[in-house]
Amino acid sequence: MNNPVSLQYSRSHEWMSQEDDIAVVGITDFAQHELGDVVFINLPEVGDEVTAGEAFGDVESVKAVSDLISPVSGTVLEINEELLDSPELLNDDPYANWIIKVENVSDTEELLSAAAYADLCETEA
């Protein structure tokens, strides 16, 4: 599994990158693999508030539904609308397909490095 070192990772299998004041959030390769075929995604709307450690949406695979947990608190700046029609992009490349962008970040969960996250995945696999 190849988790980019430039990203940070949550224990609930989201990734985050931060540029200036904006956080970009997606799901990890481990997450998409565990989910299997992603067939549907529920996203917040632009302007919604999200809270670190709480669900901001969900992804549905053929098998089950999983919450998407926000690693940060802030305001939704943008959502990846392409995923609404093609949620399978999350299976194809979870790191190239971000899910939401958050601004006014006020709080951030404690996140893991790529190496530490790889260890976590190994214990969960």
Add this chain to the structure above:
Amino acid sequence: MSELKRTCLYDTHVSAGATMVDFGGWEMPVQYPTGIVAEHLYTRSKCSLFDVSHMGRLLVEGPDRVRFLQHVVSANVDALLPGRALYCILPDENGCAVDDAYLYRFEEDRLLLVVNAANIDKDLVHLEKYLGGYDCRITNISAEWACIAVQGPESKDLLMQLSGGEQITEPMKNYVNTLPLEGHLARIAKTGYTGEPLGYEVFVKTEDAAWLWNRLCELGARPAGLGARDTLRLEAGLPLYGHEMGKDPDGVPMPVYSAPVARFAVSFAPQKGDFIGRAALAKQYAAWQRIMNREGGDNSALPRRIMCIALKERGVMRAGMPLYKGDRQVGWVTSGTMVPFYKAEGEGLESVITDEVMKRAIGMAYADSELLPDDEVEVDIRGKRIKAVIAERHLDTMAPPYARPIIYGYTLAEHVPEEGSRLEKAVRLLEKAADNHEWRQSRCINLIPSENTPSRAVRLLSSSDPSGRYAEHKTVKSFYDKDIFYYQGTKFIDWVEQQLVEEMKLFLGSKEAETRVTSGQMANTAVFSALMDFKNRLNRKQTPLRLGYVLNNHIIKGGHLSAQPMGALHDYIAVDPVTEQNAVVNFPVCPDNIYKIDVEETKKVIAEYKPELIIFGKSMVLCKEPVAEIRKFVDEQGIKTTIMYDMAHVLGLIGPHFQEPFKEGAEIGTGSTHKTFFGPQRGVIGTNWDEDELKYELWETIQRRVFPGSVSNHHLGTMLGQLMAAYEMNTFKDEYQKAVIANAKHFAKALAARGLKVEGDPAMDYTETHQVIVSVGYGRGAEIAERLEKNNIIVNYQATPDEEGFTASGALRMGVSEMTRFGFGPAEFDKLADLIADCILNGKDVGEDAAALRDGYTAMRYCFNDEELGEALERLAGMLR
């Protein structure tokens, strides 16, 4: 926690990279690396393998095996003949399901009951509780046998590669067979849990399972896991125990009749006796009937039913989510997910399945019984109400080889209204009719075996004055059976009818003929009606008994539609109370020539069923029917029956060059007069009893069932045409029949010589009739027939006796009679074979060549020519101007 059990294919799954999960105590593959969506789509488009070896395989043996099973399963086990399988439910005393199961009868003396993996122990305890008093035993053979489900449109082809070309099973669902696959014994059922029209479950010895799995993968099948199995069965609307059967989300047991499959899985046949749950099931059945009839009343025995549901808004529904209608909760979702499908473009037979993948959110729900398809409901998806609708079904499986998604709300393209005034439309109609006439009569090579072109004289007579008249008549005993007419102005038609009856008696070789029926189908209906009336003639104080048993050719084996329960037999055939099916048995066919009746096997069937009526005759017909052999057999055995020959397709061939049914022992013959015969579209009935025979009364009944039973106006115009056609036939039949059969044989050989696969026995030059059948590849018949039509060659596509039905047709049915009449001989059929082979095998455009070939052959043969008929013909033609 006890250790998970593994099937004999466990290592195979793991080495293929499967994700293994706990499923009812078994460690099973939920998906392979390709994923559930890809596995689902591969099943629908190609062929997938499912390891279903975890399911419980229980063998029931012993003298009381059927009696015991009748007591413990819901279905009618007496109706399960060797070689068949059926779906059933194991009910409890309250009419709820202990489990659902499939019962296979590979052998007469042993029945195989396959139950859900998680329920094996529970089922065994349940079954053994009732075993006392029955002389039979149940053996759990789950460990010795494995089972692989081979499902999808290519499944038959893949398995036939392993059987060396042997047919796997009969083409109909629920048939089973035992045969070797590359030397490994296999018990195969045409069953499955995916909704695929082509799907098999293959039982093999445990030690052969990995071999079969890997061999099928080599040939192109792909493994699929429990995930795809679940999405496939959900799309097909098939229940899963624990979801659509068992207990509802409140823990209340669900009545068996809440599942739509109960309708087929439950029987109240008398020979089942007081089986487990019978009383409760009978109450549910009564409630179900009230609900289906929308009668209201007390539905407490069946408060909710399982139905299909589709989301109308974005989202995905899951099992357990509540269902609302307004503020009222009306049930729960029992299964739900997003399933993929390939988008289809175009409509009807010409629709094309593209490789564009779409998805839809569908499910099944356990909801208030009164809900109907199209009712709007809402699903509570994690606190949000999402609009949904009750759907009739999610998938249709009746157009093999593909299962087709039924998308809720899809509508066919609207009919575009014809523009212009009625006068303009009338002119357009005339122009189009002339175009069509010109195309069909001078540019087209017509090879539809059930068609013909009548001669000019026949056509002129058919449109002359009597075409607008009535001439009802019947024989009256008070006048010594003199025909009495109801209307004036009918003396001419009386003369015509008397002539026609004499000509048809002569042609058929029968003692009587009835010519008023206006189609072959009507001829059969009148005969079946008369047979039933005759059967009941001595007791008119009860509802008449229907016919049973009837022996006929199965429609899949080429049987004529007009002799089937779905055709003319529909209202006259009994239901056998033992099998709860139409009292029809079919002629067995020869294993080495499926177009030919197997006489020795037929004798066994006749001895067993003692059919009241034996109907020879087919619509896909290459061989003579063994009338004489069967007549001899029933006479020797003293079996009381009536032998009928439905000559529809071969009427014009009746005679020494083909066969003479009445001479060979048929008592009744029916036919349509426009296929190989020269007439306009009508029917005929002949019978062969003498006046002093008991059955002469049946002939009189037939006449009454024709008039007033079937016709009041018997279409007098075409009756005139028919008389001319009968004159032509009785004058020219010897040379016509000889030429047709010789041409058919020559054409068949010519097509075979050009590399086409001609059906039938090469030793008899493939055919003994006017028909030639060419196999063009499974499911390709319609497409190739359409291609030939674009090239001015008209044939009809047909399913061969080993194919599933008309959408799966892999053959073209052709007849040479019409082109023979237009003067085609061996040289012309050679040229035609060149064109057809070029068009089918090389994809060449031969339309102009076909039109040119036809162009030289537009003059009608085997009829009186215009000069011979002279002024009389021209005078009539002039009047009709």
